[in-house]
Amino acid sequence: MSNKRPVLSPGEPVLAQRTANRPAPGTWGPKALAVRLPLLLSAAALAFFVLAALVPNALAPFDPLAINPAAAFSPPGSAHLLGTDESGRDIYSRIIHGSRPSLLIGAAATAIGLGLALLLGTIAGFGGKWLDFGVGRILEVLFALPGLLLALVFIALAGPGVGTTVVAVGLTTAPGYARMIRAQIIALRTSPMVEAATVLGRSRTRILATHILPNALAPIAVLGTLGLGQAVVWAASLSFLGLGAPPPAPEWGAMLSAGRTYLALAWWMTFFPGLAIVLVAAASTVLSRALKTAGAR
Amino acid sequence: MNAAAPILRVENLDVSFGETPVVLDVSFTVNPGECLALVGESGSGKSVTARSLIGLAGPGSAVRANALEVAGVDARGVSQRAWRSIRGKRVGFILQDALTSLDPLRKIGKEIDDALRLHGSGSGAARAARVVRLLESVGLDDPVRRAGQRSGELSGGMRQRALIASAIALDPALVIADEPTTALDATIAAQVMDLLGELRAAGSGMLLISHDLAAVAKVADSIAVMQGGRIVESGPAERILGDPQHPYTRALLAAVPAGKPRFAPLSPASSTASTPRPDPPQGSQAQAGCRPVLRARALSKSFTVPGGPDFAAVKDVGFELHAGRTLGVVGESGSGKTTTARMALGLLAPDAGTVELFGEPWSQVPEAARRTRRSALGAIYQDPLSSFDPRLSAGSLLADALSFGATRNPRKHLARIHELLALVGLAAELAGRNPATLSGGQRQRLAIARALAPNPRVLICDEPVSALDVSIQAQVLDLLDDLQRRLGLSYLFISHDLSVIRHMSDEVLVMQGGAVVESGATESVFTAPAHPYTRTLLAASPGLAPRR
Known part of the structure; x- marks a missing residue:
């Protein structure tokens, strides 16, 4: 080969760089680490809160309910890492103990929402014309009401409390998931894959169980992760309004609500519970996006 | 020159x-x-x-x-x-897929006008006149109306012409x-090739x-x-x-299958294959007088079109497929070939007419009654990948087909899976691969292996080689030929490609607009076509004769 040939178009530099920057699976050089940093931080944050939910006593230095009027409104410092509230309770310990109800409510509400959606979506997508029509109208009614309003109506009917919050948030998120599951199932129902299975002599229920549902659920799992963070925010919103866990219990939304009275005096009372909520929501968003790209590969 | x-x-x-x-x-x-x-x-x-x-x-x-x-x-x-x-x-550049190269939201006249405007050519009115002239020159009827339509409203051929019009808008050298x-x-x-020939003739x-x-x-x-x-x-x-x-x-x-006799190998790889060539298909003639394995009588099917009259996709179509023989169905897109195939497969209920499998009712019985008899009838498609569950490996797909869905563990059927893979000329190592990582030819071979898993007697092949390169197409056609002779299979073979149909079929059905316009023994239909449409198709079919 001759060596005097000029290099012509090196291609579009930005695009080329982008593809070059994606680390190959299994590599952990400094460059790959930098690209994966958001994902690693998110995983670490969620792992911390899950650990806090599992063994709060191992992580929290104080009793979350212990009142100590002498130390009220202590700013963040060496004695109290994130400060204390109006009754001298340790904010850090309360956040740690608050992660269990928050995550539980988020996970349970997402599970209820997805479960209900799976039922409704499958009925609508696979049950034929009239069931699809019926479920579609029900979903439209649910969609017509703003989500928070729907949750408030349900709580007004069933009375406040943790259990009610879970069901209320689950109910509110279900219609969105149901629509997506229905669309997935309808797209798969008419796919060549299902046709091929029919030609091989499979029954409808077997095709639903072995081909349609597993393939429909993979994208829904991504949404579920995204929904987890959203459900935590919803649950906190309801607690903030005084409709979740009763007052002395450590719950992030309730802590926000209690702290807002003293915002000018003790910013840490609202800032740190708020930060916890933001961290969980953001981390679950980053994780769901990573799941999505992993699924697309 | x-x-x-x-x-x-x-x-x-x-x-x-x-x-x-x-x-x-x-x-x-x-x-x-x-x-x-x-x-x-x-x-x-x-x-x-x-x-x-x-x-x-x-x-x-x-x-x-x-x-x-x-x-x-x-x-x-x-x-x-x-x-x-x-x-x-x-330089004008014409791409393969006009559907994806044209913006679906823009009128095609606007698309061509853009090319003119960006290169600073003339006033608005002059450009509009030029757009119409261009669309006319690429052979679109009613160019003024076409200029106001979007790519989705045009057929594939029209889109390709519109794309050519935009590529030649500035008279590229x-x-x-x-x-x-x-x-x-x-x-x-x-027609598109003729158009390109004219452009070349124009310099x-x-x-x-x-x-x-x-x-x-x-x-x-x-x-x-x-x-x-x-x-x-x-x-x-x-x-x-x-x-x-x-x-x-x-x-x-x-x-290139054009002009190659039936059963003549198209690919050098096939003729050197390890399997010995069995005897010529003497059995097929002997069985021809028997009851057909698949028979359709006067099939019709219409679809409802929102806001319009019903669309008759298939009109009064009948055929007989005999054991060990191939019936070719040829026609252009929209001629009702695939709808006919779906009715034959029992996936679509005909509005009128019946399908019989081995002389027994097939289209008229409920799906539950068909299910037990489905193993006799297999199908392969144009796009094999979309007919595979994306979560399954090649081996799991075959295990699923062999076990009627009871298990996807390839180990339980390992011997039969290897046998099937060998039958279609795939290496046993490919069992662990995801079909998405296989080549187009390998995917179609895998689809054939899966269709053969329940030991069918009849295969319905819907455009099985249309998405493949000619050289790969040759290998897959040779494989189908070989399997037919070894296993005595009957094929209902659907294609828009006349030369493929001619190479593969014993009898042929020519379809146009949902109806059969001509049928009979392949060679007699192709050497002495009776219907003008068959003659048009034959004239359009590319052969290997160079330009004089």
Whole structure:
């Protein structure tokens, strides 16, 4: 080969760089680490809160309910890492103990929402014309009401409390998931894959169980992760309004609500519970996006 | 023909992506009024060659050449900005898939007008008149109305013509067409090829890219055959088609099914296969008098169209398929071939008429009654990948088919899975692979293996080779031939490609607009067509005869 040939178009530099920057699976050089940093931080944050939910006593230095009027409104410092509230309770310990109800409510509400959606979506997508029509109208009614309003109506009917919050948030998120599951199932129902299975002599229920549902659920799992963070925010919103866990219990939304009275005096009372909520929501968003790209590969 | 300077001169072109070279030392020239065809299978580097001529080789590519003159411009070192004034104006580029290259939300007149406006050509009214003239010149009827339509409202052939109109809007001196007819029906493809021939006659230089020698035979003045990034043979079209020297060119020519007798192997790989060729199909004639394995009587099917009259997709179609024989169904898109196949498979209930399988009712019985008999009837499709569950490996797919869905664990059926893979010529190691990582030919072989898992007697093949390169198509057709003789299978073989149908079928059914216009023994239909539509189809079917 001759060596005097000029290099012509090196291609579009930005695009080329982008593809070059994606680390190959299994590599952990400094460059790959930098690209994966958001994902690693998110995983670490969620792992911390899950650990806090599992063994709060191992992580929290104080009793979350212990009142100590002498130390009220202590700013963040060496004695109290994130400060204390109006009754001298340790904010850090309360956040740690608050992660269990928050995550539980988020996970349970997402599970209820997805479960209900799976039922409704499958009925609508696979049950034929009239069931699809019926479920579609029900979903439209649910969609017509703003989500928070729907949750408030349900709580007004069933009375406040943790259990009610879970069901209320689950109910509110279900219609969105149901629509997506229905669309997935309808797209798969008419796919060549299902046709091929029919030609091989499979029954409808077997095709639903072995081909349609597993393939429909993979994208829904991504949404579920995204929904987890959203459900935590919803649950906190309801607690903030005084409709979740009763007052002395450590719950992030309730802590926000209690702290807002003293915002000018003790910013840490609202800032740190708020930060916890933001961290969980953001981390679950980053994780769901990573799941999505992993699924697309 | 013309002593003028070449419109395209490429010397020692190399293109590589990172460390991987994809085009090596490619040289050719195209003179005004001349057409060069670049022929090779997928991955031979022909499309990358064409794209690097207009600065679109892609991100991460390195293009080197001793000379690269495109329409009088030294294209080496041209900036992306400068390329924009060359593309469209001096070089027109026609892509394979007009559906994805045209913006679905914009009117096609607007699309062409853009090309004119961006290169500063005339006032608004003058441009509008030019758009209409262009659409007329590419043979679109009612060009004023067409200019106001969007790509989704046009048929495939019309879209391809609209795309050609936009590519030639500025009278480029050079036209590059990448597989311009691959996605089109034979009669439409013939019209598009005629149109390209006219452009060349009007003085444009032309570079035509294709995987199919037959598709370019009518238009090309010279042909360059590419394999593995290199030009292995080039020369005048008559010489390449009539007296090929390189073994790869010979293989490509042999792969073209046009004019090859039934059961003659198309691929050199098949004739050297380890399996001994069994006796000629003497059994098929003997069984011809028996009861047909699959019989359709007076099938009709209409679909409701929102806001319009019902669309009759299939009208009064009847056929008989006998044991060990192949019935070919040929017709263009929209002729009702696939709807007929779906009714034969029992996936779609006919409005009128019946289908019988082995002399017993098939279309009239409920699906639950059909299910137990389904193992006798298999199907393969144009796009095998979409018919596979994306979560399953090749081995799991076969285990699923063998166990009627009870298990997907390949270990439980390992012996039979290996037997099936060997039957279709796939290595046993491929069982662990995900089908998405297999090549097009391998995927279709896997689809055939899966269809054969329940030991069917009849296979319904819906355009099984339409998405494949000619050389791969030859291997799959040879495989189907071989399986038919070894296993005594009957095929209902659907294709829009006349030469494929002619090579594969004993009897043939010609469909147009949902109805059978002609049927009979393949050779008599093809040598003495009675219906004018059959004659049109035959005339449009590309053969290997070069331009005089």
